Amino acid sequence: MDFELNEEQQLMLEEVKKVCSEKIAPQAEQVEKEGRFPRETLMLLASMDLFGLVIPEEYGGLDMGFLTWSVIAEEISKACATTGLSFGANILCIYPIMAFGNEEQKKKYLTRLAKDSIGAFGLTEPGAGSDAGSVKTQAVKKNGKYYLTGRKIFITNGGEADVYVIIASTDPSRGARGLSAFIVEKDAPGFTIGQHFDKMGFRGLPNVELVLEDCEIPEENLLRREGAGFKVAMETFAAGRIGVGIGALGVAQRALEEAVKYSRERVQFEKPISSFQAVQHLLADMATEIEAARLLLYKAAWLKDQGKPFEKVASMGKYYASRVAMDSTVKAVQIFGGYGYTTDYPVERLMREAKLFEIIEGTSEIQKNIIALKVLKEYK
């Protein structure tokens, strides 16, 4: 066992740190306050080949795997969680095409996504959230084309993305087994963007309603086969949980770093508050839990890269990291005192951001359901 990053990872991380501190972190507050999508910083990441980190080389990627992706994405999320989550949502579009696409689909779409196309994934509907199998959007096949009708909500990168993977039902009588996954391009006829959701945090991240009205897509854009949609969605979520967990980790790590810095500078009772044991213990808990979350997520990514079952550990990592992000950001606000509650310091934003990770990509309750199911099977 080896906990050291290899030389390639170290060199890549060094450059990513540079771009994060010079370009990405400085605009994070503005992205939040103005609710502005950070397109330029994403394109900067694309220009550094970072969109293609997990994509195989034959489709223009670097084939570096999820562990390397994780190391890098934590840094991005730490600098600007909105940029990080948008970057992470790309994976939800890349992964299903990588895992379920045929040669033509991979050639056509992965090469674009490896370069600079933004991706999105649409499953959630007003009536289908945790119960992902109850998707109502319908796909009807006519003359070699599919026509999709329905509404998707909360879709990350919606409106900014070039390529979408959409889950719809080709056979409502079969429920979850009647679901299918489709690749939809942003300019498909009948595809429009509806409501923009106003949110507690991540205000620069687009989360929109996708309105599909007889949205016409070529038959060759079906992933795998009719009825495979639920499997596509579940595997995509499993891989995506590493990404969401890493996003949470970045937010938690940032909270720790901000709290350490502030506690050394803030003087009360003629001492820096970092000299008070009560404050030190908050920092110790944050640091310990963050390290544990990181190890869980790295293990999930490593298992995935080894082609081993990773779903249970990915759920653990996502569940734990999002809880740690929530706890750590609350502690950070506490350490900042009244200033922590103001928008002059970043910790209130981090706290608002942290909450999201306990909801998306399967709520914490759903993660526990998954973990429990696996554990009950494993030790029977």
Added chain:
Amino acid sequence: MNIIVCIKQVPDTEHLHEVSINPENNTLNRTGIPSIINPFDSNAVEEALRIKEKLGGKVTVITMGPPQAENALRETLAMGADEAILLSDIKLAGSDTLATSVALTRAIEVIGDYDLILFGKQAIDGDTAQVGPEVSELLAIPLITYARRIEILDGKIKVERVLEEGYEVLEAGLPCAVTVTKEINEPRFASMRGILKARKQEILHWNLEKLRLKEEEVGLKGSPTQVIRIFSPPPRPRGEIIEGENTEEKVAGLLAKLKSHRII
């Protein structure tokens, strides 16, 4: 277009204040201080890459320095430079600007085929701004300093040269040496592919023999400059703020001060 860029590895600006002076031998103590590419030299590399991307050709980067200067060269390879050469020889140690220029000039002559040589406007540590001009003198090619814009057209180079107020436009034939300012561009971040490629790329090491230089032409022996004393400038005393009830009173106070010092 074959472009040669001369770069220098310097102490990281953020740690510059940690560089201490050794009064015994008048040298600078830089151990343990992280190094970066001299910032203006990154602009020079960026400009070379942009010209190459437009017109084709090759970008070769040279540095004279200790073995760890390889890191600086590798960074430029990751940005997209084609070849990197490290002039490294124990006998080069102690070179002043002239000896540095002699070594660089000889390396450029060994490379032979070049249209343009780019330098930073100055090194942020040595700060002399002499190396570019000296190399152009030794090569007997035209020199344009403080470029903020470079354009290559039909075998000629057109440069906007920064002046105290405004700029002038100069033209010269090729080959030509140019030193660049920060305004000229914003250096790119290295791509991941570039980083992975650079890691495996070979960096050429040239010693005095390869450069066909004699020991007495470079290093301490080849350096006419003698450092007699090196010291930190005394800190500037704080300025005086002239107080007063209102603007008129303050102006009167200022005038009185200036008069008493016979400045006006």
